[in-house]
Amino acid sequence: MSSDMSSGLTPQAEADRRWLREAIELSRRCPPSGTAYSVGAIIVAGDGTRRADGYSRDADPHVHAEESALAALARSGPSHVDLAGATIYSSLEPCSSRRSRPRTCTHLILAAGIGRVVFALREPPLLADCHGAELLRQGGVEVVEIGDMARLVREVNAHLFTAQDG
Numbered sequence: 001m002s003s004d005m006s007s008g009l010t011p012q013a014e015a016d017r018r019w020l021r022e023a024i025e026l027s028r029r030c031p032p033s034g035t036a037y038s039v040g041a042i043i044v045a046g047d048g049t050r051r052a053d054g055y056s057r058d059a060d061p062h063v064h065a066e067e068s069a070l071a072a073l074a075r076s077g078p079s080h081v082d083l084a085g086a087t088i089y090s091s092l093e094p095c096s097s098r099r100s101r102p103r104t105c106t107h108l109i110l111a112a113g114i115g116r117v118v119f120a121l122r123e124p125p126l127l128a129d130c131h132g133a134e135l136l137r138q139g140g141v142e143v144v145e146i147g148d149m150a151r152l153v154r155e156v157n158a159h160l161f162t163a164q165d166g
Helices: 011-027 065-075 105-112 132-138 147-156 158-165
Strands: 040-044 050-055 087-092 116-121 142-145
Touching: 011 040, 011 050, 011 065, 011 087, 011 116, 011 147, 040 065, 050 065, 065 087, 065 105, 087 147, 105 132, 116 132, 116 147, 132 142, 147 158
Parallel strands: 087 116, 116 142
Antiparallel strands: 040 050, 040 087
């Protein structure tokens, strides 16, 4: 059995774990911040091809990972990707409240028409009160939480948890 417990899983579950692990690895590129999580996001088409990715603060100090990935997808030009069949993999639950932008990542995902969201860790209430998963489900999006990978997201963001715990 592999260390990420993926043996014996369905092909979809194995793909979800692989893409989510890649999103978590992207989050390690984030410039550090004491007031924001480090998050990675990848948009994958229904046929399994990577369409776009992004990470927190990759373009400016206020950009979120999902926002960055959606902007990268838009910049890639006209697309024939059925976003209803696409999945966005985000290391952290998409935000549902935001101070630095008029639209939250949850709202952007719903507006784009992405049909699935997979994440590892629900946003802890350290910085904001988040209800992204619930709002996405209410909007008809399939939401998958892979909680056994949450520790990896906590490791990337250890500086925030340590500051809160201390």
